[in-house]
Amino acid sequence: MKSVTLKDVAKAAGVSYATVSRALSGSPQIGSETRERIIKLCDEMGYTTNYVARSMVMKKTDLIGLVVPSIDNQFNSELAYYAEMSARSHGYNIMLCNSGPDMKQEKTVVKLLLGRQVDGILIVPQSPKTYENIRAYADQVPTVFLSENLRDQPQSYVAVDNSRGAYIGTKYLYELGHRDILYFGRRHSTTHQLRAEGYMKACQELGLRQRFFNSEFSHSSINNGYQLARDLFSKSLDYTAIFASTDSNALGIMKAADEMHIDIPNRLSLIGFDNITATGMPRIELTTIEQPKREMAVQAVDMLRDKIENGTQGYVHQILLPTLIKRGTCRPLG
Amino acid sequence: MKSVTLKDVAKAAGVSYATVSRALSGSPQIGSETRERIIKLCDEMGYTTNYVARSMVMKKTDLIGLVVPSIDNQFNSELAYYAEMSARSHGYNIMLCNSGPDMKQEKTVVKLLLGRQVDGILIVPQSPKTYENIRAYADQVPTVFLSENLRDQPQSYVAVDNSRGAYIGTKYLYELGHRDILYFGRRHSTTHQLRAEGYMKACQELGLRQRFFNSEFSHSSINNGYQLARDLFSKSLDYTAIFASTDSNALGIMKAADEMHIDIPNRLSLIGFDNITATGMPRIELTTIEQPKREMAVQAVDMLRDKIENGTQGYVHQILLPTLIKRGTCRPLG
DNA sequence: TTGAAAGCGCTAACAC
DNA sequence: GTGTTAGCGCTTTCAA
Numbered sequence: 001m002k003s004v005t006l007k008d009v010a011k012a013a014g015v016s017y018a019t020v021s022r023a024l025s026g027s028p029q030i031g032s033e034t035r036e037r038i039i040k041l042c043d044e045m046g047y048t049t050n051y052v053a054r055s056m057v058m059k060k061t062d063l064i065g066l067v068v069p070s071i072d073n074q075f076n077s078e079l080a081y082y083a084e085m086s087a088r089s090h091g092y093n094i095m096l097c098n099s100g101p102d103m104k105q106e107k108t109v110v111k112l113l114l115g116r117q118v119d120g121i122l123i124v125p126q127s128p129k130t131y132e133n134i135r136a137y138a139d140q141v142p143t144v145f146l147s148e149n150l151r152d153q154p155q156s157y158v159a160v161d162n163s164r165g166a167y168i169g170t171k172y173l174y175e176l177g178h179r180d181i182l183y184f185g186r187r188h189s190t191t192h193q194l195r196a197e198g199y200m201k202a203c204q205e206l207g208l209r210q211r212f213f214n215s216e217f218s219h220s221s222i223n224n225g226y227q228l229a230r231d232l233f234s235k236s237l238d239y240t241a242i243f244a245s246t247d248s249n250a251l252g253i254m255k256a257a258d259e260m261h262i263d264i265p266n267r268l269s270l271i272g273f274d275n276i277t278a279t280g281m282p283r284i285e286l287t288t289i290e291q292p293k294r295e296m297a298v299q300a301v302d303m304l305r306d307k308i309e310n311g312t313q314g315y316v317h318q319i320l321l322p323t324l325i326k327r328g329t330c331r332p333l334g
Numbered sequence: 335m336k337s338v339t340l341k342d343v344a345k346a347a348g349v350s351y352a353t354v355s356r357a358l359s360g361s362p363q364i365g366s367e368t369r370e371r372i373i374k375l376c377d378e379m380g381y382t383t384n385y386v387a388r389s390m391v392m393k394k395t396d397l398i399g400l401v402v403p404s405i406d407n408q409f410n411s412e413l414a415y416y417a418e419m420s421a422r423s424h425g426y427n428i429m430l431c432n433s434g435p436d437m438k439q440e441k442t443v444v445k446l447l448l449g450r451q452v453d454g455i456l457i458v459p460q461s462p463k464t465y466e467n468i469r470a471y472a473d474q475v476p477t478v479f480l481s482e483n484l485r486d487q488p489q490s491y492v493a494v495d496n497s498r499g500a501y502i503g504t505k506y507l508y509e510l511g512h513r514d515i516l517y518f519g520r521r522h523s524t525t526h527q528l529r530a531e532g533y534m535k536a537c538q539e540l541g542l543r544q545r546f547f548n549s550e551f552s553h554s555s556i557n558n559g560y561q562l563a564r565d566l567f568s569k570s571l572d573y574t575a576i577f578a579s580t581d582s583n584a585l586g587i588m589k590a591a592d593e594m595h596i597d598i599p600n601r602l603s604l605i606g607f608d609n610i611t612a613t614g615m616p617r618i619e620l621t622t623i624e625q626p627k628r629e630m631a632v633q634a635v636d637m638l639r640d641k642i643e644n645g646t647q648g649y650v651h652q653i654l655l656p657t658l659i660k661r662g663t664c665r666p667l668g
Numbered sequence: 669t670t671g672a673a674a675g676c677g678c679t680a681a682c683a684c
Numbered sequence: 685g686t687g688t689t690a691g692c693g694c695t696t697t698c699a700a
Binding site for chain 2: 002024048049050051052053055058061066070071072073074076077078080081082084085088093094095096097098109111112114115116117127140226251252254255258272277282283284
């Protein structure tokens, strides 16, 4: 269990331990025969650099803190996957923290990450209030948010163009012949405000009446969507399509519609937002707007690296383009 | 960006920095007035312990390496969620690494984690060969596996009772009146071998004929299941139920059945294994065998802590009980 | 009860 | 090209 250190190798090689350090770091200040001999020896002795000692002197840990409300959520876990891969390919490792369920936890983990001396933090905020919540800490270390909720804050973030996503989705329904499109979802956060705006913009341009069915739930889930949709469907269906502001809600709508024998897509077209994995499953095949998770993660890591490595100041709002994923829940009208 | 250290606080308080350290660590060797004064000062100055420095002297990082083939997989991300929560509640943080797609990566990340001086490693192995692959490293630090594939190895693991899972699933189908049950899936790994054994045991006890449809794919996915099922369904259906060795395969089977107008559950009952999130989605409602992910994660963390904190030697194989989740894909016969 | 000092494993500046 | 040494921020003997 006792690991071999630079000193051990130095003694075995009969050189000073600075020399071993040089050999390993690829310094030019060393004879190539010595270097090779030492490298070989390190290998034989099973030496591995102690990163905590190195971090100590370098004042850099090559560690990125990743904070998500909960990793047990398809959207977050996809982001995490790409973020970890990308980070590691650049020599960084990921320290993972779930920030849920409350704001207190979120603050706690960010603080903790700071104590761990992470070089930067990547955070999927819990709520629009997250920025204020963790501000005192986020100012002490390079931080990049993954959400458009920060829109008016002097903070870097990467996000999909939520407004445009709703816009293209609505337009798609229009092109399919739909003229009565209901927007279903909450509008509490900036993200959802923007989605609603995209819908409104499309309606204005296309001469459609705007119709909203608002959720008061603070959190979007299949079950919320389901409860709400049961209410909705108990009244007359004077619309032919629903734009759901999240896939979770759309899935809940689908469940309620099935139970109440409302045929999707023949009686009602349905489109979601996010493109979570479940939407592509057999029998579901939900048409939706894709958030480019991979690109978001990669860009966020790059942005963070730029801050860390080049000390880039200021902030940037990086907006990526959403795409329409056509599947089976929308039908042409007429 | 410059953080405040013990020395800064000591200077401000007019004491030696050893005293500040004592105040913070709750040592009894200090006057209570001094302690309070110092703690207050630390708070005011925004002091946070530098964990890398502490780790250096303590020779302990309070870090657990979590290695999963890919966090972008519902099963792994659920495990990760519970593992992180549990670990953090005990003062540990999680360093996350994706080990996929090949064995080389897996070895690389484990090595890397060792360099990071993690106190222990939690690993969901990629394959039955993982143990041999990382053995040289796993011997150097407390390690717990999350999979039954290690069955014959002197290594600690936590896993569900795979054999029993298949047994209760098969028995359930029998009780529903099914007498011709097909087992669908691969048998390359110990995990899958055990599942097949559970099925065989049930068949023997119940006097059922054993019928297998083997997958040669090394990796279970919806698409593999789908391809295979199309083949399967092109021949006559001389069975009334299928036990799929994984939910992914079951989902693929469902897709193929839908396309070929084989009614599930009326013409064919279907049961899966794992209880991944998608199985509970509307329209899918797959009956399946649940792996208790939360309990697995918590137990694995506890086991690891025991090794780390008490230096417990040897190994333990912790087998948890699976449960049957009845949903909509199995129907009584006759 | 408090201070002084050693040392964790490493990098880098400075000698030779 | 190689050795010596200081020091990163902290915990913990050992003295006082």
